[in-house]
Amino acid sequence: MKEKETQKKAVAIYIMGKKFFVPEGSTIMSALEYSGYQLKRGAGCREGFCGACATVYRLKGDYKLRTGLACQTVVEDEMLIAQIPFVPVVKPVYDVNRIEPTIAVFKNLYPEVFRCVACNTCTKACPQDINVMDYVNAVERGDIEKAAHVSFDCIRCGLCALRCPAEIAQFNVGILAQRLYGKYLAPGSSQLEQRVKEIKSGKFDDEMSCIKKKELAELKKMYYERDIEPGEKG
Amino acid sequence: MYPEYMQDSLKKVEASRPSRLRLSREKGREHIFPAMTAAQREEVLQKFHPDYKKIAKRPLRIGVNKGESITTEVADILEAYSRINPDVFDLNHPDMETDVLIVGGGSAACSAALLAEQEGVNVLLVTKLRLGDSNSIMAQGGIQAAVNPQDSPIRHYLDVMGGGHFDNKPELVEALSMDAPLVIDWLIELGVMFDRNPDGSLKTRHGGGTSRTRMLSCKDYSGSGILRVLRDEIECRKERIRVIDFSPVVELIMDTDGRVAGAILQNFETDEYFIVKSKAVILATGGMGRLHIQGFPTTNHYGATCDGVVLGYRAGARLIYMDSVQYHPTGAVFPEQILGFLVTEKVRGLGGQPVNKDGYLFVFPLEPRDVESSAFIRECVENHNGVKTPSGQQGIWLDSPIIEELEGVGTVERELPAMVRQFKRFNIDITKEPMLVYPTLHFQNGGLDVNARCETSVPGLYAAGEVQGGTHGRNRLMGNSQLEITVFGRRAGTFAAQYAKSLEKTSDLTLEHVRKYNREVEKIGIDPARVSPILLPDYIPNHVKERQLTSHYLGAIRG
Ligand SMILES: Cc1cc2nc3c(=O)[nH]c(=O)nc-3n(C[C@H](O)[C@H](O)[C@H](O)COP(=O)(O)OP(=O)(O)OC[C@H]3O[C@@H](n4cnc5c(N)ncnc54)[C@H](O)[C@@H]3O)c2cc1C
Ligand code: SF4
Ligand code: SF4
Ligand code: FES
Numbered sequence: 001m002k003e004k005e006t007q008k009k010a011v012a013i014y015i016m017g018k019k020f021f022v023p024e025g026s027t028i029m030s031a032l033e034y035s036g037y038q039l040k041r042g043a044g045c046r047e048g049f050c051g052a053c054a055t056v057y058r059l060k061g062d063y064k065l066r067t068g069l070a071c072q073t074v075v076e077d078e079m080l081i082a083q084i085p086f087v088p089v090v091k092p093v094y095d096v097n098r099i100e101p102t103i104a105v106f107k108n109l110y111p112e113v114f115r116c117v118a119c120n121t122c123t124k125a126c127p128q129d130i131n132v133m134d135y136v137n138a139v140e141r142g143d144i145e146k147a148a149h150v151s152f153d154c155i156r157c158g159l160c161a162l163r164c165p166a167e168i169a170q171f172n173v174g175i176l177a178q179r180l181y182g183k184y185l186a187p188g189s190s191q192l193e194q195r196v197k198e199i200k201s202g203k204f205d206d207e208m209s210c211i212k213k214k215e216l217a218e219l220k221k222m223y224y225e226r227d228i229e230p231g232e233k234g
Numbered sequence: 235m236y237p238e239y240m241q242d243s244l245k246k247v248e249a250s251r252p253s254r255l256r257l258s259r260e261k262g263r264e265h266i267f268p269a270m271t272a273a274q275r276e277e278v279l280q281k282f283h284p285d286y287k288k289i290a291k292r293p294l295r296i297g298v299n300k301g302e303s304i305t306t307e308v309a310d311i312l313e314a315y316s317r318i319n320p321d322v323f324d325l326n327h328p329d330m331e332t333d334v335l336i337v338g339g340g341s342a343a344c345s346a347a348l349l350a351e352q353e354g355v356n357v358l359l360v361t362k363l364r365l366g367d368s369n370s371i372m373a374q375g376g377i378q379a380a381v382n383p384q385d386s387p388i389r390h391y392l393d394v395m396g397g398g399h400f401d402n403k404p405e406l407v408e409a410l411s412m413d414a415p416l417v418i419d420w421l422i423e424l425g426v427m428f429d430r431n432p433d434g435s436l437k438t439r440h441g442g443g444t445s446r447t448r449m450l451s452c453k454d455y456s457g458s459g460i461l462r463v464l465r466d467e468i469e470c471r472k473e474r475i476r477v478i479d480f481s482p483v484v485e486l487i488m489d490t491d492g493r494v495a496g497a498i499l500q501n502f503e504t505d506e507y508f509i510v511k512s513k514a515v516i517l518a519t520g521g522m523g524r525l526h527i528q529g530f531p532t533t534n535h536y537g538a539t540c541d542g543v544v545l546g547y548r549a550g551a552r553l554i555y556m557d558s559v560q561y562h563p564t565g566a567v568f569p570e571q572i573l574g575f576l577v578t579e580k581v582r583g584l585g586g587q588p589v590n591k592d593g594y595l596f597v598f599p600l601e602p603r604d605v606e607s608s609a610f611i612r613e614c615v616e617n618h619n620g621v622k623t624p625s626g627q628q629g630i631w632l633d634s635p636i637i638e639e640l641e642g643v644g645t646v647e648r649e650l651p652a653m654v655r656q657f658k659r660f661n662i663d664i665t666k667e668p669m670l671v672y673p674t675l676h677f678q679n680g681g682l683d684v685n686a687r688c689e690t691s692v693p694g695l696y697a698a699g700e701v702q703g704g705t706h707g708r709n710r711l712m713g714n715s716q717l718e719i720t721v722f723g724r725r726a727g728t729f730a731a732q733y734a735k736s737l738e739k740t741s742d743l744t745l746e747h748v749r750k751y752n753r754e755v756e757k758i759g760i761d762p763a764r765v766s767p768i769l770l771p772d773y774i775p776n777h778v779k780e781r782q783l784t785s786h787y788l789g790a791i792r793g
C-alpha cells in the first residue's frame with residue numbers, strides 16, 4: 001500500500017495567456033491559487049453549487065472553446081484558461097402574486113425565448129449536464145412543469161447564456177418556470193394547510209409553555225423514552 | 235476510480251451487503267445497530283471529539299466574554315486589531331443612509347431583507363461575494379418542519395433539545411419549531427419546489443436525531459432550491475431593496491448613545507471604504523469553516539470566515555457557545571480534489587450505511603452528528619479499521635449502493651443528483667460503489683447571543699442565521715439550520731424594521747468602540763500585523779509569498 005504520495009508531477013497552464021506550472025490533478029481553482037492569484041470574484045462555494053466560477057478554456061491542439069466550473073474541472077497540460085464570473089443578462093422584474101402560470105407570461109417577459117434556433121449549444125455548454133435546450137423548448141410549448149423540473153439543477157453559472165446565439169438568459173427563464181410551478185402548479189398539501197391553521201389558532205401554545213418549563217431530568221427522560229417513527233419503507 | 239489497493243476492502247463491503255440488507259428489511263432501518271445510551275455517547279465524545287482536545291480551546295483575554303474558554307482559532311481573530319484606522323473617517327458625512335442594513339448574502343440575509351421591506355422601511359443589503367454565494371446555497375439534505383399529522387412542534391422541540399444535549403436556549407427552540415410550518419408555507423407561496431408525494435403532501439424523511447420523519451427537501455439542492463427563490467424575489471423588489479455585492483463590512487459604527495448605527499464597507503475591488511448610516515443593522519454573515527479549525531478541511535463556502543462574530547464582539551455583543559464546532563461525519567476524503575466536501579446526511583436518511591474496511595457496521599447510522607463523527611474517528615484512530623487514502627488520510631465507507639436495493643433502482647440518481655454528479659466527475663459511480671468519508675468542519679454551533687426577536691445585547695444590532703448562537707446548544711441536527719436561517723432571518727427583518735421605525739432621534743456616529751478595543755488588544759501584546767475580520771482565507775502558497783517582496787504599498791494592492 002502506497003501511503004505517502006510521491007512528489008506530484010507539474011503541468012503547464014496558461015492563465016489568460018500567462019504560463020504557470022501547477023501540480024497535476026489540481027482543479028482550475030486550486031491551480032489559480034497555487035499560481036498566486038488571490039481570488040475575489042470567480043470563487044464561491046468551491047463545491048459545484050453556486051455557479052460563481054464559470055470558466056472557458058481550450059485544450060492543447062484543439063480549436064474548441066470549452067466551458068466548465070473552475071472548482072470542478074481538473075487542469076490538463078497546456079490548458080488555456082479564462083474565468084468569466086459575470087454575465088450581464090436581462091432580469092425582468094415581476095410580482096409573482098400577480099402573474100399567471102401560462103405561456104403568456106414568458107411571451108411578455110422573455111420574448112427572446114421564442115427565437116431559440118434549437119442549436120443545442122446551451123446544452124453542450126452546461127457544466128451541470130442539464131438539457132438546457134429541452135427546458136427552453138418546454139417553455140416555448142407552455143409546458144411549465146417540465147421546464148421547472150428539467151432546469152432544477154441549474155446553478156446559474158451563466159455559461160449557456162454566454163454561448164446562446166439567440167441571446168436567451170436560460171437560467172432566468174428557468175427560475176421563473178420553477179417559481180410558477182412551485183407556487184401555482186404543484187399539488188397542494190392539506191397536511192401543511194392543517195398544521196398552519198393549528199399553529200395560528202394556538203393549538204400547541206399550552207403544551208409548548210409546559211414543556212419549556214420542564215425540569216432538566218424530566219425533559220431528558222422524555223427525550224430518551226420517546227418513540228421513533230419507523231423510516232420509509234425498506 | 236478507486237486505486238487498486240482499495241479493491242480488497244471494496245469487495246468486503248459488497249460481500250457484507252446482502253446480510254446488512256436483510257437486517258435492515260427484517261428489523262427495520264432504525265434497529266440495524268443499537269443506538270448509544272447517554273453514557274456511551276458521553277464516553278465517545280470525551281475521547282474522540284475534536285472539541286474535547288486540550289488545544290481546542292483557550293480563555294479569551296478581552297471583551298464581554300473575557301475569561302471564557304472558546305475555540306482557539308476564534309480567540310485568535312477576536313484578539314486582533316481592526317482593519318481600519320478609526321481616525322481617518324469623517325462620520326459626519328455618511329456615503330449612504332438607510333433604515334435597515336443587512337450584512338450577508340445567504341438565506342438569513344435574504345429572508346430578513348424581504349420581511350424588512352414588507353414593513354415599509356428602506357433596506358440596504360451588502361455582501362462580501364455575490365448575492366447568494368454562501369453556505370445557504372450549498373445545503374443538500376433539507377429543512378425540518380413538523381408538517382405531518384403524527385408529528386408536532388412539541389416533538390420537534392424535544393428532538394432539538396436532545397440533539398443539543400439540552401444546552402439550547404428554550405425560547406429560540408420554541409420559535410424554531412413553532413415557526414417552521416409557517417416558514418414552509420411562506421416559501422411555497424414564493425415558489426419553492428419542495429419534494430412531494432403524488433397526493434401533494436410534502437415528502438418527509440428522517441435525519442440524525444429526529445423521532446418523526448420531518449426532513450423536507452428539494453432533491454439534494456435543498457439550499458439552492460430555497461435561496462434561488464429568495465434571491466429572485468429580492469431582484470424583483472429592487473426598487474425597495476438595494477443590494478451591493480463584493481463589499482464586505484469591516485467594522486460596525488455606533489452612536490454616542492451606545493447603539494449600533496451603521497457600518498464601514500470595503501469595496502472589494504477598488505479597496506475604497508464607504509460609511510453607511512443605518513438605524514438598525516442585521517448581521518447575517520454565516521459561519522466560520524474557512525478558519526480550518528485544527529487543520530480540518532471544511533464543507534463551507536469561500537467567505538465563511540467568522541466575520542460577523544468579530545464585528546459584533548467589537549461593538550460589545552455577547553457571544554454564546556463559541557467553544558463548540560460542528561464536524562459533519564461524512565466529508566469526502568477521496569479523491570483529493572474534493573477533500574472535505576459534504577456528502578449529505580440524506581445518504582444515511584435514505585438507508586445508506588457507514589461500514590469499516592472489513593465491511594462491518596460499527597455505529598447506528600443516524601446518531602447525532604457529534605456522536606457519529608466521534609464514532610468514525612474512534613473506528614479509524616483507535617480500532618484501526620479505517621481505509622487509508624493515497625494522501626495519507628483515513629476514511630470510512632459510506633455504502634450508497636445499498637439504497638438502490640432498499641428503495642428501488644434509480645433512487646440514488648433521483649434523490650441525490652448533486653452527489654452522483656460530484657463523484658461522476660472523478661469516475662466514481664455511487665450507485666454501484668460506496669464513497670469514502672471522514673468528519674469535516676461544517677458548522678458554527680455558537681455565535682452572537684440573541685433572544686427570539688434576534689436582538690443581541692447591543693441596541694440596534696440584530697443577528698440571524700449561522701452567526702447566531704444558542705438555538706442548537708453545542709450540536710445542531712441536520713435540517714435545523716436551513717430552518718434557523720429562514721425563521722430567524724424573517725424575525726430579524728421584522729423586528730429590526732419595527733425598531734428602526736420607532737427610533738425617534740439619532741445621535742452622532744462614532745468609532746470610539748474600535749479605538750477602545752484596539753487599545754485592549756495592544757495591552758495584551760498582540761502583533762500589529764494581526765487584523766480581523768479576515769474576510770477571506772489565505773490560500774497563496776509559500777513559494778509565491780516568498781517572492782511578494784514589495785516593501786511599501788500604495789493604493790489598492792496587497793494590504
Ligand atoms: C455544504 C453544506 C451543506 C449543508 N446542508 C445543510 C442541510 O442540508 N440542512 C441544513 O439545515 N443546514 C445545512 N447546512 C448548514 C446551513 O446551510 C448553513 O448553516 C446556513 O445556510 C447558514 O446560512 P446563513 O444565511 O446564516 O449564512 P450563509 O448562507 O453562509 O451566508 C452568509 C453570507 O454573509 C456573507 N458575509 C460574510 N462575511 C461578510 C462580511 N464581513 N460582510 C458582508 N457579507 C459577509 C457571505 O458572503 C454570505 O453571503 C449546510 C452547510 C453546508 C456548508
Ligand atoms: S443551465 Fe446554464 S446557467 Fe444553469 S448550470 Fe447550465 S449552463 Fe449554467
Ligand atoms: S443556445 Fe440558445 S438558441 Fe441554441 S438551443 Fe440553446 S437556447 Fe436555443
Ligand atoms: S465555486 Fe461554486 S460552483 Fe464553483
